Amino acid sequence: MTEDDRLAAILADHAGREGALLPILHDVQAAYGCVPADCYQPIADALRLSRAEVAGVVSFYHDFRDAPAGKHVIKLCRAEACQSMGGTEMIARLEHALGMKVGETKGDVTLEAVYCLGLCACAPAAMVGDQLVGRASTERIEALVAEVSA
Amino acid sequence: MKVWVPCDAAAVACGADEVAAAIASAAGLRGETIEIIRNGTRGMIWLEPLVEVERDGVRHGFGPMTPEDAPALFEGGDQPKALGPVEEIPFFASQTRLTFARCGRTDPLSLADYEANEGWQGLKRALELGGAQTIEEVTTSGLRGRGGAGFPTGIKWKTVAGAEAPQKYIVCNADEGDSGSFADRMLMEGDPFCLIEGMAIAGLAVGATKGFIYVRSEYPHAIRTLNAAIKAARAAAIIGDSLMGQGPAFDLEVRVGAGAYICGEETSLLNSLEGKRGMVRAKPPLPALEGAFGRPTVVNNVLSLAAVPWIMTHGGAAYAEFGLGRSRGTIPIQIAGNVKHGGLFETGFGMSLGTLVNEIGGGTASGRPFKAVQVGGPLGAYHGPDDFDLPVCYEAFADQGGLVGHAGFVVHDDSADMLALARYAMEFCAIESCGKCTPCRIGAVRGIETLDRVAAGDPAAIELLHELCEVMEKGSLCAMGGFTPYPVRSAIRLFPQEFSLSMEAAE
Numbered sequence: 274m275t276e277d278d279r280l281a282a283i284l285a286d287h288a289g290r291e292g293a294l295l296p297i298l299h300d301v302q303a304a305y306g307c308v309p310a311d312c313y314q315p316i317a318d319a320l321r322l323s324r325a326e327v328a329g330v331v332s333f334y335h336d337f338r339d340a341p342a343g344k345h346v347i348k349l350c351r352a353e354a355c356q357s358m359g360g361t362e363m364i365a366r367l368e369h370a371l372g373m374k375v376g377e378t379k380g381d382v383t384l385e386a387v388y389c390l391g392l393c394a395c396a397p398a399a400m401v402g403d404q405l406v407g408r409a410s411t412e413r414i415e416a417l418v419a420e421v422s423a
Numbered sequence: 424m425k426v427w428v429p430c431d432a433a434a435v436a437c438g439a440d441e442v443a444a445a446i447a448s449a450a451g452l453r454g455e456t457i458e459i460i461r462n463g464t465r466g467m468i469w470l471e472p473l474v475e476v477e478r479d480g481v482r483h484g485f486g487p488m489t490p491e492d493a494p495a496l497f498e499g500g501d502q503p504k505a506l507g508p509v510e511e512i513p514f515f516a517s518q519t520r521l522t523f524a525r526c527g528r529t530d531p532l533s534l535a536d537y538e539a540n541e542g543w544q545g546l547k548r549a550l551e552l553g554g555a556q557t558i559e560e561v562t563t564s565g566l567r568g569r570g571g572a573g574f575p576t577g578i579k580w581k582t583v584a585g586a587e588a589p590q591k592y593i594v595c596n597a598d599e600g601d602s603g604s605f606a607d608r609m610l611m612e613g614d615p616f617c618l619i620e621g622m623a624i625a626g627l628a629v630g631a632t633k634g635f636i637y638v639r640s641e642y643p644h645a646i647r648t649l650n651a652a653i654k655a656a657r658a659a660a661i662i663g664d665s666l667m668g669q670g671p672a673f674d675l676e677v678r679v680g681a682g683a684y685i686c687g688e689e690t691s692l693l694n695s696l697e698g699k700r701g702m703v704r705a706k707p708p709l710p711a712l713e714g715a716f717g718r719p720t721v722v723n724n725v726l727s728l729a730a731v732p733w734i735m736t737h738g739g740a741a742y743a744e745f746g747l748g749r750s751r752g753t754i755p756i757q758i759a760g761n762v763k764h765g766g767l768f769e770t771g772f773g774m775s776l777g778t779l780v781n782e783i784g785g786g787t788a789s790g791r792p793f794k795a796v797q798v799g800g801p802l803g804a805y806h807g808p809d810d811f812d813l814p815v816c817y818e819a820f821a822d823q824g825g826l827v828g829h830a831g832f833v834v835h836d837d838s839a840d841m842l843a844l845a846r847y848a849m850e851f852c853a854i855e856s857c858g859k860c861t862p863c864r865i866g867a868v869r870g871i872e873t874l875d876r877v878a879a880g881d882p883a884a885i886e887l888l889h890e891l892c893e894v895m896e897k898g899s900l901c902a903m904g905g906f907t908p909y910p911v912r913s914a915i916r917l918f919p920q921e922f923s924l925s926m927e928a929a930e
Binding site: 333354356387407 | 641700
């Protein structure tokens with residue numbers, strides 16, 4: 274299937290759906306790893322929007338990427354409950370250990386901030402790939418990173 | 424032998440899947456036949472993974488379990504992780520569980536479990552009573568929006584019911600983004616049919632045939648569970664072309680957010696649902712009259728809708744018997760952060776803040792002295808021991824310059840840096856502002872800068888910060904900019920020395 278066909282298939286899946294733009298963008302990101310700018314015009318055409326409207330929506334939401342993330346995405350919660358349990362210090366230690374800052378991609382790893390995973394009663398919390406981590410520690414996350422990177 | 428291992432995201436984050444696997448393999452090794460049920464959580468998160476084993480018809484708890492603890496479940500004698508009958512644990516026993524009555528007890532996706540535990544009784548009664556009387560019951564219950572705004576649910580429903588339109592919608596706001604809040608997630612993962620039933624009742628009451636559940640993308644477990652539950656309810660002909668084969672049509676769809684805190688604000692949520700940037704709409708028009716796709720729409724929080732089946736089953740008057748003043752019924756309180764017994768505690772409105780922090784929460788997890796508790800999410804105020812007499816209800820907190828919000832309580836010990844937390848409040852607002860109104864969009868950025876000046880010892884900065892807070896509070900379109908001053912001002916009021924020490928140092 275060519276790139277164009279993949280996008281056409283996604284657009285066909287959502288044809289006639291009310292307010293379909295977000296579901297389409299989620300599917301595009303799942304297929305391509307990001308929302309490539311090349312997709313804006315075809316999506317706009319399918320939904321009878323302007324290219325600028327599509328670009329505006331993509332840029333508004335934190336989830337949508339303009340370039341694929343690393344193979345391993347580590348999300349670290351920065352919100353208050355996690356801060357109260359040493360989350361800020363944990364993030365600093367992990368940044369040091371991995372030699373990168375939150376918001377960066379280095380090699381296979383992307384480090385991201387997240388604002389609440391709903392794990393506030395077992396803070397600090399993180400997500401490594403699909404795996405949720407409660408009562409997180411620098412060591413536990415490093416071990417998980419080593420495990421998924423192996 | 425029946426064994427329950429929670430599938431709630433918090434339990435899973437603490438190793439529940441590994442524990443379930445270890446129990447299955449330990450049973451296999453011993454040749455024991457067991458049935459492992461993945462239930463929701465009992466809400467005692469400090470004990471998660473909390474495993475339950477049925478003995479003589481009573482469910483005994485063990486936790487927090489590790490995979491290494493699994494073999495001991497099959498051996499007699501004293502077990503270090505044994506907690507006794509799980510429903511007799513004081514944290515659990517002292518609750519009034521109406522909305523969360525089933526959560527943790529049942530298999531979330533078992534229709535049989537749901538029916539055997541009062542499931543669909545509320546919907547059946549609504550079908551008998553009809554829309555107008557259903558709204559009467561909800562009005563009688565005194566239920567107010569549990570999402571934080573506290574608007575009377577019955578009045579909202581009546582407005583939508585009275586609007587003439589070819590299509591109406593029920594929109595469930597499941598964009599629970601407040602730090603310290605996880606009750607929506609727990610309910611969606613632990614008892615999704617309850618939300619489906621509540622939405623079906625709402626649809627019937629106002630004449631809406633379509634419902635959307637707008638869930639934040641940070642909750643993948645909840646999204647999966649809801650989709651599976653909707654599919655099951657549709658297959659059982661409970662929702663779909665006709666409610667339970669006798670009522671009007673009502674169908675549900677899950678929509679996934681894309682990482683924007685502001686979409687928890689109802690008008691931003693509606694814009695997002697329509698495929699737009701999640702920007703706040705000016706009101707009026709009210710969403711009740713011009714909501715999703717310009718049609719009359721009920722926008723309710725997960726907990727508001729999930730309270731409805733109980734209200735319809737037991738009557739609005741029975742629900743209204745719980746509570747304090749104009750805050751009727753129960754409130755699922757979320758105790759989180761640096762607290763010994765973190766979790767979900769459902770109780771009638773009116774429990775004092777001090778009881779909640781010290782007795783229910785058991786004090787700080789670190790064992791260090793308590794410092795402050797932030798109530799109501801990132802836009803809520805900080806409260807110190809002087810506020811410990813405050814009863815948990817909408818009015819009392821509003822009177823103290825705070826809010827109950829979604830009833831998330833985040834405890835901090837004495838190591839908390841209040842200046843840093845105040846700065847974080849502004850930073851969060853700057854990151855998450857939708858950008859529509861100037862006080863929020865620019866005010867938050869100026870707030871960060873001004874707090875940095877405070878930290879650097881600029882004596883003029885505090886006064887400026889107060890003025891900025893005033894502008895944000897009075898001039899913002901919605902609660903994002905309007906309430907961000909709450910944590911900032913309360914931190915300064917409670918701990919002035921932390922804001923002035925740096926000034927003195929510079930002088």
